[in-house]
Amino acid sequence: MNLEALKEKPIFQMTGEEFLFLQRNIDKEPQEAKETLSDNVSKKYVYGIRGIAKLIGGSISSANRLKKSGVIDEAIIQNGRKIIVDSELALELIKNSK
Template sequence: MNLETLKDKLLIHLTGEEFIYLQKNFSTDLPKEKPDTISGKNYVYGIRGIAKLLGCSQSSANRIKKTGIIDKAIIQNGRKIIVDSELALELLKKSK
């Protein structure tokens, strides 16, 4: 198979064999998702991020945020919420 002829074809006009050929020989691995880090710190974003970090529901995460226990770990500008995950977990451990 010639790569130049395959380049000129529309994707819907490729045969199964041609498609598999392209997939096997010319696929590039997508970069793996890396954690959001700034200067070595891990951050989560929004109430959903807090819920995922703590393994709870979004309503529970919102309730925890409102208590003020993790306020030192939160940076908020309007509706944007950024949470230092390591600091938030430390603050939760200390509060118990």
């Protein structure tokens, strides 16, 4: 059986034999693809000024000062009033700035 063709086939159209074959062989995928997916999922984000404040364990005014200082600009994605911060990158930038 062709593994790629079975991945494209809807489950409700599979026979029991095809489904079991797919389950047994899905774990034999290359490890690199699984690692890439886990890297993307492992990112942690905080949202807004309150999220930054919780991240640094400080007040909202301290978070505002930190954001305006430009130290964590690489970790910030902002669209209008929406602020998303990659927490791991922000902490690394704060650590390296001092």
